[in-house]
Structures are given as structure tokens and as C-alpha cells.
Amino acid sequence: ALALLSLRPLRLTAEDIVDLKDQVELRLSRHFYDLAALAPQDAEAYARMRSVAWQRYGLDLLDGGLPAGSLAQGLDVIDVMRNVHLLATQYCYSLHQQFFTQASNQGEAKIRTITVEHLAASIRVHGYGVINTAVNYSVGFIKRKLEVVAEFLADESVKSRLLADKQWMQGRSCYTWARGVESAKIIRRLGAGRDGVSFLDKLRQVVSQIGNSLGYVRMVRTAGMRSMAGSLDFLEAAPWLGRRDEGPDGMTNEFLEAAESTGSDVAVKEAAHLADVAARSVRRCFEASTDHLNLLADVFTKALARPQGGGVAPRLFHLLVPVLGCCFLDALLFGRELLAKRAVTPTGAKGDAVLFDDGFAVGVAFVLRVFGLERDFQSLHWFQTEIADSDVAVGRAREAAGLPFQDSQRSAAQAAADRRALLSAELGHLAAAMEAASALFGAHAVESPAPEEPGPAADTGDDAAGD
Structure with missing residues (x-):
């Protein structure tokens, strides 16, 4: 041939x-x-x-x-962008695999998924400029949710309990699991919404929604890089294309300069200019300046650093993280149980059937980064706590759904031991997810586990300081 x-x-x-x-x-x-x-x-x-x-x-x-x-286009990136609030509330985010799955409480046979491939195919159709628009939509949504978090922390009842936890931590090396459960019980007494969900659980959902919206921003950037990946071969063959310069506009125009030096006609110069723009667009897609997660964290951090931007209440958020973590792990285990049961037979229990929900870890890491509380949360050493069988009680999610704590075929002791093992395993997974999420914002939420020093016995949460 x-x-x-x-x-x-x-x-x-x-x-x-x-x-x-x-x-x-x-x-x-x-x-x-x-x-x-x-x-x-x-x-x-x-x-x-x-x-x-x-x-x-x-x-x-x-x-x-x-x-x-593409046949795998799925949901269009513009439709997701316009309904980012639905994405944040109805979907669960996978941090490491970067995709969303629908968390449905209706028991449908099929659920929707949103992957990087779907967004990349949509970006190829609409163009790379849709990424900045998607980020702007997410910024407004995150701003509103951060206001909800600040409003919850400003509540006098919540603030008093968190101040009590701060006083209780003096002289102790670790925030215990029992203390978090006890604080969750006290804060839940503040009331619930019309749907019966407590305000504490609603705040947990708000934090997860912040993480889901940030996960969407990350997926959009990854999809943009994937859509531009096919052009990298041309830039690698000509590394001088699209590079930054110290000129007036900070960019070079090699093709245009070459066309002008040879005295080419107008059509050739226009084509050369378009080639320079395309080369710069490909390079800009992979630059650190398009790391939108770090940019968002810096923007909100600077906004809260202003005199009118923050107060004393946001400085206590790190003490609320263990409380929210207890609620999150309880809801996650209940969601997995519902998912396992729906795979066998339909169930009428209220709740979202989920397998993972890394949006909570991303949301917590982002709020800690914005409030500047990463080191304060590290000092709690909450992820190094041990869960005793006596600390395991009926899950709040199961209790709200009207389900018993253990099956009739198992003893209460065996059920408590199994639940303690599950909680301990998921606590480790949450620690790993938060460390990975913190790396996205240029911080580290979890220190390397160190040998625990002998300290006071685990608190049951009934001392006078907490009440």
C-alpha cells in the first residue's frame, strides 16, 4: 500500500x-x-x-x-449548571472516581449518573468558555450556603454548647466519640423543620451540598482538560507555541509574527492569529490559574477576613465538625442499609439510599479552609478516637425511620459490636477523604496518626461542663 x-x-x-x-x-x-x-x-x-x-x-x-x-453525553453541562441546587441536593459525589450518582428516596429501578465523560462531551459541543460560567453559578450557590452555616453558628444555643465543648477540651488530648454524640443530642433539641428533620441534620446536608457543588466545579475543570487533551500532541511538538511572554498582553503570537514577516495576505494573517489563540487556549486549560477550587477558597477567605465579613461564631466551627461527623456516619450507614434492602425487595422507609457521599468531606474541608480552622481541627485529634460498645446507640436515622436497632435474629451485643466495627471503619474512610479533600485546597486536614498518650478516660458527656 x-x-x-x-x-x-x-x-x-x-x-x-x-x-x-x-x-x-x-x-x-x-x-x-x-x-x-x-x-x-x-x-x-x-x-x-x-x-x-x-x-x-x-x-x-x-x-x-x-x-x-456523543451517545454518552447524558445531562448537558448547561442544564446541570442552571440547576446546580438540584445537583447538590439530589446527588452524591465520589471524590476519587469523580462522578455523581442520584440519591433517590422513591425506590426507582434506575438512577442517573453524571461522569467526567458526560461533561467533556458537552464541553466539546458548547465550547471551553462554558466552564467559567459554570464556576460563576457555583460561586453564588456556595455563598448562600456559607451564610446558612454562619447563621447556624451564630445561634446562642449552639454557640453556648460549642463554648462548653471548648472548655471541656482544656486538659484533654482527644475529642471523644461519646462527647460528639452527647453534643449532637443537645443541639438536636433546638428543633426541626416541617419535614421532621432536625436543624443539625439540615446543617449536615448544607455542608454536603457545598461539597457537591465544589465537586461539580472540579469535574468541569477535569472535563475541560480531557476535551483539550487531543491538542496536546501539537503543543508538545512545538513547545514554543502559546507560551507566556513579558510583552504588553503577556502572550506571544508566533504564527502572526511569522505571517507578518513574510508579507502574507490578510486571510493568512487571520488564520495565523486564530492558531495563536487556539494554542494559548490549550495551554491555559492546564495552567495552575485555572485551579478553581483554590481560587474559590482564597476568594471566600479574603471576604471573611474583612471586619464585617466574620465574627466569633465561625471560629467555633471546628468544634462542630465531630458532631456533624457523628450524624453523617449514622446517615451514611443507614443509606447503605436501605440500598442493600432495595436490591432485594422494595422498602417504604424514608431516607436516601446511598453508597458513598464524599461531598460532606469536601464541604467540611472547604469550610475549615475558609474559616482558617485547619490546625484547630487537627488539635482535636477526633479521628484518633476509639468507639466503645457502650457508645453505640440506636442510629438517629434508623430511629427517625421507625426501624429497630438490631434484627430479631441477632443479639443486642452482637448488633452493637457490628455497628461499632462499621462506625470505626467509616471513621477511617472519612479521615482519608477529608485529607484528600484538604489537599485540593492547599491544606491538610488530618495529621498522620500518632501513638495515643495515656489520658483521661473516655467521657460519657454527662459532666457539668457539657450541661
Whole structure:
């Protein structure tokens, strides 16, 4: 095949000339165009074939210029952006695998998922500029949720309990599990909403919603990089393209300068300018300046650093994290139990059937970063606490759903031991998730586990300081 393609044009008659390479290029270009028009979702595959044809056979195939498509597009990035509040409330985020799954309490047979591939395919259709718009939508949503967190912390009853916890921590090396459970019980007495969910659990949901919206921002940036990844080969072959310079606009225009130096016409100069813009866009997509999570954290941190931006109440948020963590682990275990039961038979219990919910860890890490309380939370050493069988009580989520603590076939002691093992395992997973989430904001929420020093016995939460 290579020998035939390398042949010179053949003269059949005085007027007829046949160029085998030109005929192959024409037929393949037409064939790829027709197939891409019939199945737009395969346009990317045909683009790869054109690249292979050029690299292996030297065939210069024409690009049909058709818009890209995908069968795996799923929810459009613009639809998700406009309904970011629904994404934050109805979906659960996976930190390491970067996808969302729908947390439904209706028992449907099918659930929706949102992956990076879905967003990348949507960005190819709408363009890279949609990323900044998606970030702006998320900023407004996060701002409103942070106001809810600050309002909850400003409540006098909540503040008094957190101040009591702060006084209780003096002289102790670790915030115990029992203390967190006891504080959760006291704060839950403040009341509940019309749906019967306590204000403490609503705050836990708000923190998870903040984390979910930040996870969406991270997924959008990853999808943008993935959509631009196909152009990296061209920049690696020409590392001088699209680089920053110390000029007036901070950018170089190699193609345009080369076109002007050769005295090219206007059309060539315009094409050269577009090539420079495209090269800069690809490089900008992978620069640290597009790390939106760090940028958001810096923006909100500076806003709260102003005299009118914060107060004493937000400085106590780190003491509320163990309380929220106890509620979160209880709700997570209950959600997994519902998911396991719905896989066998429909159940009428109220609650979200979930397998994971890393949005809580991301939200907590973000709020700690914004309030500047990372080291204060580390000093609690809450993740190093041990859960005793006596600390395990009926889960609040199970109690709200009207379900018993243990099955009739198991003893109470065995059920308590099993629940303690599950809570201990999930506490370790939460610590790892928070450490990974804190790394996204340029901080570390969890120190390396150190050997525990002998200290006072685990508190049951009934001392006078806590009451």
C-alpha cells in the first residue's frame, strides 16, 4: 500500500492523469464525512482515523467540520449548571472516581449518573468558555450556603454548647466519640423543620451540598482538560507555541509574527492569529490559574477576613465538625442499609439510599479552609478516637425511620459490636477523604496518626461542663 501511495501521478492518455494518493484521500474524506453525518457520536473516532492515516500513510484527509456528538453525553453541562441546587441536593459525589450518582428516596429501578465523560462531551459541543460560567453559578450557590452555616453558628444555643465543648477540651488530648454524640443530642433539641428533620441534620446536608457543588466545579475543570487533551500532541511538538511572554498582553503570537514577516495576505494573517489563540487556549486549560477550587477558597477567605465579613461564631466551627461527623456516619450507614434492602425487595422507609457521599468531606474541608480552622481541627485529634460498645446507640436515622436497632435474629451485643466495627471503619474512610479533600485546597486536614498518650478516660458527656 505504501508503494502505491508513493507513486507519481500516472498519465493514462494525453489528457487523463490518475493520482492514486489523491483518489484515496478524496474517497476516505468523503467516506468519513458521510459516516460522521449519519452518526455524530462517532465523529471523534473518525478524527482519530484521520490522524492515523496522516502519521502512517501520509494521507492528508479533510476535516468535515461537523459538530461533535456523543451517545454518552447524558445531562448537558448547561442544564446541570442552571440547576446546580438540584445537583447538590439530589446527588452524591465520589471524590476519587469523580462522578455523581442520584440519591433517590422513591425506590426507582434506575438512577442517573453524571461522569467526567458526560461533561467533556458537552464541553466539546458548547465550547471551553462554558466552564467559567459554570464556576460563576457555583460561586453564588456556595455563598448562600456559607451564610446558612454562619447563621447556624451564630445561634446562642449552639454557640453556648460549642463554648462548653471548648472548655471541656482544656486538659484533654482527644475529642471523644461519646462527647460528639452527647453534643449532637443537645443541639438536636433546638428543633426541626416541617419535614421532621432536625436543624443539625439540615446543617449536615448544607455542608454536603457545598461539597457537591465544589465537586461539580472540579469535574468541569477535569472535563475541560480531557476535551483539550487531543491538542496536546501539537503543543508538545512545538513547545514554543502559546507560551507566556513579558510583552504588553503577556502572550506571544508566533504564527502572526511569522505571517507578518513574510508579507502574507490578510486571510493568512487571520488564520495565523486564530492558531495563536487556539494554542494559548490549550495551554491555559492546564495552567495552575485555572485551579478553581483554590481560587474559590482564597476568594471566600479574603471576604471573611474583612471586619464585617466574620465574627466569633465561625471560629467555633471546628468544634462542630465531630458532631456533624457523628450524624453523617449514622446517615451514611443507614443509606447503605436501605440500598442493600432495595436490591432485594422494595422498602417504604424514608431516607436516601446511598453508597458513598464524599461531598460532606469536601464541604467540611472547604469550610475549615475558609474559616482558617485547619490546625484547630487537627488539635482535636477526633479521628484518633476509639468507639466503645457502650457508645453505640440506636442510629438517629434508623430511629427517625421507625426501624429497630438490631434484627430479631441477632443479639443486642452482637448488633452493637457490628455497628461499632462499621462506625470505626467509616471513621477511617472519612479521615482519608477529608485529607484528600484538604489537599485540593492547599491544606491538610488530618495529621498522620500518632501513638495515643495515656489520658483521661473516655467521657460519657454527662459532666457539668457539657450541661
